Amino acid sequence: MMTPSGNTQAVLANITSRVGTGGPGTRFAGGDAGPPPTINVSLAGFLLLFVTSRLLYLMLIDPGHLYYIGEELYRGIIAQELVTGLTLPFLEYRADNYALGSLVIGALAAGFFLLFGPTVFALKLAPLLLFTLALAFWYWTLQRAAGERVAGYFAMLFCFSPPLFTDYSVTAMGYHSESIFFSALTVLLLFRMLSDEQGSLAVPAFLGLTAGVGLWIAYIHGLTLLATLGCWLWHDKGRFWQARVLWFALGFAVGFAPWILFNAQTHFAGLVVYDKNVWEHFGLAYLWDGLSHPRRLSLYEFFADIASDDQRDLPRRAVNLLYSLLYLGPILTVGILRLKTVRSAPTGPSPPRPALVRFSLLYVVVFALAVQFSDFRATRYHLPAYPFLFFLVAHSLARCQEAFPNVQKKIQIIFLGSVVVLGLGTHVPLLSLDRPGAALSAKGYSYARTPF
Secondary structure (H helix, E strand, C coil): CCCCCHHHHHHHHHHHCCCCCCCCCCCCCCCCCCCCCCCCHHHHHHHHHHHHHHHHHHHHECHHHCCCHHHHHHHHHHHHHHHHCCCCCHHHHCCCCCCCHHHHHHHHHHHHHHHHCCEHHHHHHHHHHHHHHHHHHHHHHHHHHCCHHHHHHHHHHHHCCCHHHHHHCCCCCCCCCCHHHHHHHHHHHHHHHHCCCCCCCHHHHHHHHHHHHHHHHCCCHHHHHHHHHHHHHHHCCCCCCCHHHHHHHHHHHHHHHHHHHHHHHCCCHHHEECCEEHHHHECHHHHHHHHHCHHHCHHHHHHHCCCCCCCCCCCHHHHHHHHHHHHHHHHHHHHHHHHHHHHHCCCCCCCCCCHHHHHHHHHHHHHHHHHHCECCCCHHHHHHHHHHHHHHHHHHHHHHHHHCHHHHHHHHHHHHHHHHHHHHHHHHHHECCCCCCHHHHCECCCCCCCCC
8 A cells, every 4th residue: 555755756756767768678588697686776765665655554554454363463472482482392383284384474573573572563574574575576587687667667566556465465474475475586586597698506506495495385386386497498498407407406305395394294284285185176176167157267256356355345346347457458458469460470480578478477377277276266365476467567568658659658657647546545445543553552462262
């Protein structure tokens, strides 16, 4: 959620000043990998905007709109126990067997408990940290692969996000939403590795380590892993089996080792999700159900709840429709333009598509199929797909400006203005001035439902 400020105006001015720059980058398409990423003025402004907006959201949100607060307080117990002294072995504090992210988010929250006290505010700083880093990783990737303009558009979409994404950016659960941190780091490392002609083995090893850790924190990171392997195989077709594959596998084994060690002691309880084996959640029956009831198709459900699945205050259907039109408009426009370009070309191959676009499209396909063939339909499973959607929208908007150079300034103003206005308007009903700053005093943990 955003509030107008001088920082917001400065960021918008920065994007506007770069309206003639950007476009598909070449540094991730092969060749020089470039210097290590640094925090420039633009990125610093976006990070400040993102953090400030989320802190204001925490200060002003109606306590009744705090999702999962009961389950979050258990993560607060983990943090509090780490601060005051563990009563049980650390692994015994896990919220479930199939994802150990609750321990990670609890450990992160423990640091904020030490700094700010054991409050709900301190607890929610842990996921905010992960989302802030995810924004930085995505910005660095897009800045090099697609240009400053696309990176700026992505950051605006990330900051002025739909209410659902905003809420999960401060939800301390250690699962699907926080997995976007590992997805962002994976994308950064993957394209840095693919553009590195010197053949450094540290990057693929770290990429494997990230994939392994991300997978045992939340299984949904497996979708990013599948897209990563698919993109890597396509990029290195004919020469895939190189030394860096071995180092990737080694890094993955090290990163995934905690899951193996834990499950070896619990008879692989991590393979049981909601009282069923993981594979039992998938089947053709879910596909037939979607085909016979189109509103149950995964992509339809995604956009039907893209802004909010909460019917208490927001005019849910209208808001979701507006966000769907806002995001799909540029994508569909570019798709039509590309189709016309291909049809009008007399001979030769179709126009090249940047590697990052291919990767994002592959992720969307993998995500849509995984959700469609399963019973994992809750909106929390949609969160990892949002950054990929934001990139596709940002990339498409930049291409629309290139296709219509005479009105590119108007396109930018209308789109970014719509993003800001819609972002502000949809968050206002969630806020309340009755108890401002309630998160600062509310206790961030509760032993009410625990056996110890």
